[in-house]
Structures are given as structure tokens and as C-alpha cells.
Amino acid sequence: MSLDRYRTAVVTGASRGIGAATVRQLRISGIDVYAVARSADDLTSLAQETGCRPLALDISHRDAVLSALGSLDVDILVNNASAFARSTVSWEAAPDDIDALMDVNLRGTLNCLAAMVPGMKARGLGHVVNLSSMAATWAIPGMPVYAMTKAALHNLSQTLRLDLHGSGVRVSEIAPGRVETGAHLAMLDDREEGRRRFYEGYESLLAEDIAEAIMFVLGSPQRMDVSFMEIVPTDQSYGGSQFHRRGGSDRHAACTKPDMIPKNLAGSD
Template sequence: MSLDRYRTAIVTGASRGIGAAIVRELRVGGLDVYAVARSADDLTDLAQETGCRPMALDISHRDAVLHALGSLDADVLVNNASAPVRGGVSWETSPDDIDLLMDVNLRGALNCLAAVVPGMAARGLGHIVNLGSTSGTSPLPGMPVYAMTKAAIHNLSQTLRLDLHGTGVRVTEISPGRVETGAHLGLMEDREEGRRRFYEGFETLQPADIAEAVMFVLGAPQRMDVSFMEIVPTDQSYGGSQFHRRR
């Protein structure tokens, strides 16, 4: 598989975790990568390590996104940015948390599409990769509003395939189960207790696993669009409701 057809990529939420892992793999693949996060300081080490182009940008602001990304002629857009997950039940989710999740997970993704997709469609070449979650397709307690936004990403990815029919632009949703990024720690007030509950003794996915999946779908022949890929740990049952603890 080859990425020779692509030259430039944009990765949001690139400062750490899955986003940083994707940036590393894309740079190894020879792409010019714009690594997007809210703070340029968070991207400094990654830029020094990989040679990516750090870009401080709040993707919830439409005009700023159009100005920063609209002229890049990006061949690849990875919508990875996601707001922090906080635990609780739906009716107790604070208005601030609702706004943040909606702004980043939904409005941010739509803003990036508005900046990048017209150019892709005009050139007849491009690939959009949306990072979803198994929580968006299978109900799990503890993260209702986050799961709602990921369900919307699932629907958006399918709708994009219809909207872009005949343009040659490919769309992929990658839907991971539990990945050891630290995001789960926000589900509990005690972060160390969260680490024990969600990571210790579990053979979870790693950010590099998701980055390798991104490279696979990008490198597939142009005639092949991996429209939906669900990736879960071997020990996590379908939908994520059960997870075997090995130790």
C-alpha cells in the first residue's frame, strides 16, 4: 500500500494521544502534516520530533478555521479532536460540558470539513477520516453527551459518503473501543482510581494501533473505501460492555 497519491494532511487534536500518533505515522509516510491543537506550546515537542507543521487553532471558530485551513489544498483530513470526557448521567451534565463537547466534537469537525472538502471535491482526490467511538453505536453508561456527539459523527460519516458520491473523495469512520489515552480518567473524580478501573490489568488498545489503522485505510487502492472500521481490544466484547481483566 502506498500514500504516493497524497501530499498534505491535516490532523486535529494532534498534540497528544491518538492525534500525535497519527501525525508520526503520516510523517513516516512522507506527508506534509499540519498538526492542529488549541495551544502551539503543546505541539512544540511533536514538531521537533517529526517535522510536522504546528498550528494553534480553535476549530470551534468557523472563520478562523476557514482562514487557516482553506488554502492548504489538503489531501487528507483527520477529524480527531475531541473534548475531555466527564462522567455522569445525561440530566446532570453541566451546560459548560455540553457546550464544549458540541463545539469541539461536532462544530469543530463541520468547520474543518467546510474548509477542506470543497478543494478535495474540485480536485477529485482526497480522504476524510473521522474518529468515532464504539460509544456512538453501542450504549455505555457514564458518558452520555460524549456518546451522543460520536453517534452524530457516525451519521455524518455516512452522509458524507452520499454527499461526495462521484467525486473520488473517500470517507472513513474509525470507531475505537478503549484506547489508553488517559481520556477515561475524567470519568471519575479520583484520576488514580480511574486508572485502576479502566487501565490496570486490561490489555487496552494503544494510540499507535489507531494510527496504523489510519495508515491502512489511506493506503488502500483508490477503488477501495473502508467506510467504517470498528477496532476493539481482543479482551473487550462487542460494544464494549464487558472487558476481561488479565491480572
């Protein structure tokens, strides 16, 4: 497993969580990394720690993305930036939440592809890693618009492989289950309740687990493209809707409203 063929990477959503963990791993491997996020302060701290190149940027604005990244010879693009939203049924989704999900999860990804994929294709070398979610391929109550955007990213990843057929550019989609990054806390107004509901007592994945998976697909031989990888906690099953809580007989669905959990998925130990 070697990244010797690659020199430069761009990681979006790099200020914390999976993005920051990926930046750390890439820098350990000697890759020159542009760490992209909206939070300049967090990026500055990460740059001091790792030596990455911090780039405060709103990826939902195409002109800004093209200006900042379009002239770079990027070998690796990790589309990790993602928005979460409050838990709700589809018809109650707030317009602001819809806009945030569409802007980051879809428009931001497309803007980054527009800036960097043409150069990869011209050079015949590159790797795009899209971070989707198990919600992209499984029906999980309580997060319909988020899941919709991740399902679109799943389809986009497959289409991108067709578009780049024969170019030498690889495309990998990684679909994690629950990762303890703090992102789930955005689903509830009460963050402490969110922490209790989603993290306490559960052995979730860690950001470092997903970063290591990203390094695996990047370091695989050029003849090998890990096109899709779903990674879930050992205790999470049934498409993510059941999660065993250790030390008790409680299983919580990925949603946050009890009346939104299908009875056949409520389960018991």
C-alpha cells in the same frame, strides 16, 4: 499500500494520543502534515520530533479554521480532536461539559469539513477520516452526551459519503474501543482512581494501533473505501460494556458508577 497520491494532511487533536501517533506515521510516509491542537507547547515538541507544521488553533471557531486552513490544498483530513466529560446520567450532564462536547466533537468537525472538503471535491481527490467511537453505535452507560456526539459523527460520516458520491473523495470512519491515551481520566474527578478503574490490569488498545489503522485505510487502493472500521481490544466485548481484567475475575463497564451497569452486563469470568 501506498500514499503516493497524497501530499498534504491535516490532523486535529494532534498534540497527544492518537493524533500525535498519526502525525508520526504520516511523516514517516513523507506526507506534509499540519498538526492542529490548542496546546502550542505540545505541538512545538511534536514539530521538533517529526518535522510537522504546528498550528495552534481552536477548531470550534469557524472563522479561525477557514482562515488558517481554507486556502490549503489538503489531501487528507483526520478529524481526531475529541472532548471527554465527567461520567453522569444524561439529565445530570453539566452545561459546561455539554458545550465542550458539542464544540469539539461536532462543531469542530463541521468547521474542518467546511475548510477542506470543497477543495478535495474540486480536485477530485482526497480522504476524510473521522474518528468516532464504539459508543457511537453501542449503548454504554455513563457517557450519554459523549456517545450522542459520536453517534452524530457516525451519521455525518455516512451522509458525507452520499454528499461526495462520484467525486473521488473517500470517507472513512474509525470507531475505537478503549484506547489508553489518558482521555478517560477526565470522566472522574480523581484521576488516579480513573487510572485504576480504566487502565490498570486491562490490555487496552494503544494510540499507535489506531494510527496504523488510519494508515491502512489511507493506503488502500483508490477503488477501495473502508467506510467503517470498529477496532476493540481483544478483551473488550458486548459493545464495550464488558472488559476482562487480566489476573482477576473483575469486569468493569465503560461507565464509572456501579448502579449504572446493567445486571446482564456485569458478567463473571
